[in-house]
Amino acid sequence: MELPIIQIGNSKGFRLSKTLIEKYNIKDKVELILEKGYIVLKPISQPRKGWEKAFKEMNEKGDDQLLFNDVFEDENLEEWN
Template sequence: MKTKIIRIGNSQGVRIPKPLIEESGITKEIEMILRDNEIILRPADMTRKDWEASFQKMAEQGDDVLLDQKEIEKPSDWDETEWTW
């Protein structure tokens, strides 16, 4: 489907036909992504959808620890030379 870019104040935009909006599930907010010279529009509620359940599952499986915990806790050269304990 082709459409024209229209002027909206100092910006530009496109009109999205109602059937496309209804079919896509877009309601009030969208997420806009630029990927490989393509603009992707999708419902904003898809962003981080089900993250809470995924984090809960990770916690139950013990898979919610930092992978670099030992590196983070290891003192650096700066810690050893600059701090007075």
């Protein structure tokens, strides 16, 4: 695919089509990798972004309790020794 280089302020750059952005799930940022004479653009994925804040809020509200016991009454833990 051939892309024209365009002027962007004092810099130069190129535009990616909406189709490419959607196909490769590009959101706000990409990682630029220089590799053996090639430039690779890699989408930055943060699937757990915001989880730490959400878990902290859940804890403060007391909404982070187990829904069921993590050890069952009939569980034989000795087999793991």
